[in-house]
Amino acid sequence: MSRGSHLPITPDEADAAFEPLAKFEHVVLAVSGGPDSMALLVLASEWRQRRNGAPPSLSVATVDHGLRPESPREAEFVASEAQRLGLPHVTLPWTGEKPSRGIPDAARRARYRLLDDHARALSASDVAVVTAHHQGDQAETFAMRLARGAGVNGLAGMPAERVLHEGSTVSLVRPLLAFAKSRLIATLEARGLSSVDDPSNSDHRYERARMRSALSDLDAAGISPAALATSARRLGEAEAALRYADECFAATLALSFGNEVFAAFDRNAFRAGPALLRQRLLGSLIARYGGASERPDLVEIEDLTARLQAEDKSTATLGGVMVSSGSRFVRVWREAGRLTQSDLILSPGESRTWDRRFIVQRAADAIGAVKVRPLGAENYARIAGRLAAKYRPPSRAAHALPSFWQGDDLVAVPSLAPFAVASQASLEETGCQLKALAAAAAC
Missing domain, CATH: 3.40.50.620 (HUPs)
Known part of the structure; x- marks a missing residue:
């Protein structure tokens, strides 16, 4: 010394x-x-x-x-x-x-x-x-x-x-x-x-x-x-250099985030990238959509990345997300079965973190409290007709979204509002607000 x-x-x-x-x-x-x-x-x-x-x-x-x-x-x-x-x-x-x-x-x-x-x-x-x-x-x-x-x-x-x-x-x-x-x-x-x-x-x-x-x-x-x-x-x-490479790689993938309902990217472009960048991209999406689930180990991400490389079509779960690979796209969304988020009561002016993915808020000038709970399969089926068929997200991706309720009435599912048909009843309500946390990668 x-x-x-x-x-x-x-x-x-x-x-x-x-x-x-x-x-x-x-x-x-x-x-x-x-x-x-x-x-x-x-x-x-x-x-x-x-x-x-x-x-x-x-x-x-x-x-x-x-x-x-x-x-x-x-x-x-x-x-x-x-x-x-x-x-x-x-x-x-x-x-x-x-x-x-x-x-x-x-x-x-x-x-x-x-x-x-x-x-x-x-x-x-x-x-x-x-x-x-x-x-x-x-x-x-x-x-x-x-x-x-x-x-x-x-x-x-x-x-x-x-x-x-x-x-x-x-x-x-x-x-x-x-x-x-x-x-x-x-x-x-x-x-x-x-x-x-x-x-x-x-x-x-x-x-x-x-x-x-x-x-x-x-x-x-x-x-x-x-x-x-x-x-x-x-x-x-x-x-820091790899983060720059991550951005360059992501730019080749036609990567989209589906209003935080699901992520999608080009499968062939993904398979053409270096193994490390493929692992980092997949790890970042698992962190982003996995919510409060425990983060997977790096070796698990490596194994899943190798599987996506080897198989033409596959479906897997890891870190609280579903990873579905088709002929053209790979899609990632929150696995509803891993969701442990309990119902939240929001009074006017109150905000809370929901499943470590969203901040849910009740406007200060709103009338009455709301309950925030997972949308679920049954309630999604009731509102699916309000969504444009051409742009509708994977149904299972919607099941784990936060929905706002007053009593027995579903008043808002803000995440699905951009997918709604204009002529149908709105999925937004001005007193119910949602902000995505968009968690950073944890590879």
């Missing part, structure tokens, strides 16, 4: 790292009290002072997962440090029953959900949540995904910036990814500041702790966290 890896982060380095935050109106610093996040807190505070009042404004949030008796005291410690630096602080408790298994993943999802809800409740219009993920975290993520046989997308590691939560308007920014943990600790020590210790970080019951221990052995053998993080960064650049 070089001497420089123990030096505090300089003001010039911090200014360069935090520069991407200047475009936001407000920034929420996610601070747990550990050395990484405490370094983030002090570096961001000093950066703000050097900006002489220029945006963004800063605040601090601590998520109390309620998993250890020390956590409330740790949140109080962060609150006192934030106050000392002149920054407002809020503690966000994770309440309710905790799972008996998969605690780290559940805690991570709860943490991002709480931070997202908090950030969106602020008055600022352009908000980022900032975390203290560093070079070591990037190396651990790379190694864990490598152990699962991840593709380029997974091995690209954590991006410096992304949307915080699917469907959110809040950005997640990680300005410290280029720095070793030792430099964050040195930054605190240079200022005489303390931090708290979370014993779960060294608990070998958890995958990340086990990988952290294993990486220390690799470091001794010359495979350093810095080298792994560099590979992750370079694979991130390769992933």
Whole structure:
């Protein structure tokens, strides 16, 4: 390890790292009290002072997962440090029953959900949540995904910036990814500041702790966290190039999205493309139409792509979608049998996420609540005559669509409205609104 890896982060380095935050109106610093996040807190505070009042404004949030008796005291410690630096602080408790298994993943999802809800409740219009993920975290993520046989997308590691939560308007920014943990600790020590210790970080019951221990052995053998993080960064650049190739490939397929009812693309053009781009295209469509179903493994996508290449006609299900290949087109839609979305009651002015595919809304000036439920085969059969036969989507694709009801009356199926015959009763209702989330690929 070089001497420089123990030096505090300089003001010039911090200014360069935090520069991407200047475009936001407000920034929420996610601070747990550990050395990484405490370094983030002090570096961001000093950066703000050097900006002489220029945006963004800063605040601090601590998520109390309620998993250890020390956590409330740790949140109080962060609150006192934030106050000392002149920054407002809020503690966000994770309440309710905790799972008996998969605690780290559940805690991570709860943490991002709480931070997202908090950030969106602020008055600022352009908000980022900032975390203290560093070079070591990037190396651990790379190694864990490598152990699962991840593709380029997974091995690209954590991006410096992304949307915080699917469907959110809040950005997640990680300005410290280029720095070793030792430099964050040195930054605190240079200022005489303390931090708290979370014993779960060294608990070998958890995958990340086990990988952290294993990486220390690799470091001794010359495979350093810095080298792994560099590979992750370079694979991130390769992933960006592949996204460009994805767009070029998709442009050859006559790809359409059928108002998010179903996707369709040219089968022969698809089969003419490189295997990797075929897998990525299919994976992105499964992510887009699979809703709340569990995402398939990459090997499953590889197998299905090979099947589409080998068979002239086929029908398969994967990741909550139906993939139907005919003589000219391949079609993808939500598999109704995998839909677990329960009925939702929407009051005027309310919006909810539905099957992780749509945001369903009730207009503020609408009269009365509506119930949103899957359309289903029986109700689709009742309205199929309102659809133009020439443009009618696959009937099974319609069964998993959200439909709006008042009592026993079907009042709207917004997804099918573009396919309706003009002379028939409308499938839209002004008080019932629908927005597709159009989930990004997760190959």
